[in-house]
Amino acid sequence: MTKLPNQAPILSGQVINLTGRSLDCIICEKPVSQRWQNDNLLLKCPGCGLIFSELISQPDEAGKNYRADYFSGVDYADYRSEKKALQETFQRYLKILARYSSGGRLYEIGCAYGYFLDLARRKWEVSGIDVCAESTKFARESLQLNVTGDNFLKAPVKKDYYNVFCLWDTIEHLAQPHQYLEKISRLITKDGLLCISTGDIDSPMARLRGKSWRLINPAIHLFYFNKNTIKRLLTKYKFQLLLFTYPTYSRTIRQMAYRMVQKQINKSSEMFSGCNFLSKISGTGLGDYIIRLNLFDIMVVIARKI
Ligand SMILES: [Zn+2]
Numbered sequence: 001m002t003k004l005p006n007q008a009p010i011l012s013g014q015v016i017n018l019t020g021r022s023l024d025c026i027i028c029e030k031p032v033s034q035r036w037q038n039d040n041l042l043l044k045c046p047g048c049g050l051i052f053s054e055l056i057s058q059p060d061e062a063g064k065n066y067r068a069d070y071f072s073g074v075d076y077a078d079y080r081s082e083k084k085a086l087q088e089t090f091q092r093y094l095k096i097l098a099r100y101s102s103g104g105r106l107y108e109i110g111c112a113y114g115y116f117l118d119l120a121r122r123k124w125e126v127s128g129i130d131v132c133a134e135s136t137k138f139a140r141e142s143l144q145l146n147v148t149g150d151n152f153l154k155a156p157v158k159k160d161y162y163n164v165f166c167l168w169d170t171i172e173h174l175a176q177p178h179q180y181l182e183k184i185s186r187l188i189t190k191d192g193l194l195c196i197s198t199g200d201i202d203s204p205m206a207r208l209r210g211k212s213w214r215l216i217n218p219a220i221h222l223f224y225f226n227k228n229t230i231k232r233l234l235t236k237y238k239f240q241l242l243l244f245t246y247p248t249y250s251r252t253i254r255q256m257a258y259r260m261v262q263k264q265i266n267k268s269s270e271m272f273s274g275c276n277f278l279s280k281i282s283g284t285g286l287g288d289y290i291i292r293l294n295l296f297d298i299m300v301v302i303a304r305k306i
Contacts, residue, residue, distance in 0.1 A: 023057055025050055026178040027232050037211050041218035050229045051201055053218035056175040071112065071135060079135075081254065083115055085290045088250035090116040093168065093197065093300060098123070100242060100302055101193055104163040109152050109180065110170030114139030117147065124164065129155055153179055163192040172198050172221040181237040188305050194239055196301045200246075202226035203297035213297070214259055230301055239303035248294040254287030 022031035028047040036044040036051045044051050071079035079086075093116070103123050111117055111128030113135045120126050128147040130136050136149035148155060153176065165184045171177050184194060199215040200206060201224040206213045215221055225233070231241050 023052075023054065026052075026176075027229060027236065039211060039218065042216075042224070048229055048232055049226065050233075051224035053222040055218060056222050058175075071132070078254070079113060081288070082252055083113075084288075085250040085252050085255070086115050087119060088290065088292070089247070090119050090168070092247045092249075093166075093195070094119060094123075096243070096245060096247065096300055096302065097164065097166075097193070097195055100304075101164055105161055106164040106166065107157065107162040108166045108168070109184075110167055110173070111136070111139065111145075111147055114143045114145040114147055116166070116168060117145050118143050120166075121145070127162070129157075153183060157183075157187055159187050160189050162187065163189040164195065165192070166195045168195075168197045170198075171196055171225070172215070172223050175222055177223055178233065178237070181233065181239070185237040185239065185305065190305065192305045193242075194234070194303045194305070196230070196303075197298060198223075198225055198230070198301075200226055200297055200299045202228075203246075203295075203299075205295045205297040215297075225299075227299065230299070234301070234303045238306050240306045241301065241303050243300070243302040245300050246294060246296040246298065247300055248292050249298060250290050250292050252287060253289045253291060256291060257287070 022033045023043060024030065025032050025045040025047060027050050028045055030045070030047055032043050032045045032052075034044050034046050036042040041054050042051055043054060101124075104125070106117075106120055106124035106126050108117055108120075108126070108128040109130075111130045112132065114128065117126040117128050117139070126145065128136075128139070128145065129150055129152050130139075130147065131149070131151055133149040136147045139145045139147045165188055167180070171180070174180055181194075188194070199213075199221070201213075203226075206215070215224075227244055234241060
């Protein structure tokens with residue numbers, strides 16, 4: 001049976017602050033209490049427009065959302081059966097990266113099962129980290145990758161060693177992305193590259209869908225960037241923007257159906273029809289079919305340390 005995704009805490013009222021104080025914008029460093037679209041959990045900084053979840057104020061429990069079930073029942077129907085689709089997308093990322101880097105040492109934060117590193121090691125010496133112990137165990141034991149199951153902020157990482165850092169679909173999950181950038185900025189070699197993919201909350205699709213945009217999930221996606229806010233954050237930590245692009249991505253029908261059902265579960269009590277729909281798809285074998293699409297709402301950013 002399909003497992004229900006983690007639900008965001010149910011809150012009511014207009015201005016609720018979980019900590020009883022306003023939260024500082026990680027870019028402007030000014031207090032923010034303005035809601036985004038009257039959402040119960042999302043705030044919007046009036047200074048720079050950064051949108052973020054109040055859940056960043058919760059005690060740091062990084063990892064609690066990211067046990068093995070995150071990859072098979074929370075954010076993904078079944079991450080491992082997405083390998084082919086994920087690697088198609090990762091190949092596009094590598095092609096973009098290859099325009100700026102011909103090799104060296106690459107470090108991925110949020111490497112999950114290691115499917116990106118598995119491709120990247122053809123050209124780079126690779127290492128990675130993920131808070132999920134189960135997925136990193138798989139990457140180490142089944143793919144023989146040099147990855148650690150730990151929190152990057154606490155982990156010892158060699159200084160002036162890595163010339164590429166990658167965060168694919170990761171920065172939006174972090175409660176302290178600025179601290180990650182500060183640490184990367186300190187560790188990365190001179191002229192090193194930082195590569196990020198994340199949703200663009202100012203894309204036409206995100207604007208059209210508003211709170212129904214498929215990436216809106218304040219319990220899991222804590223930060224919502226646009227071109228301007230990601231650029232300001234990167235500049236703050238001494239990175240110069242080289243490229244913004246919106247690559248095509250690949251998903252299985254299973255994962256797309258799962259996300260649609262998940263949205264329904266979050267919105268209403270239609271979960272039983274949703275679960276039926278998923279099991280019907282699984283029964284047909286259609287689930288493995290890969291769709292390639294581009295809604296121009298997921299941006300890839302390449303920046304250079306200055
Ligand atoms: Zn701000």
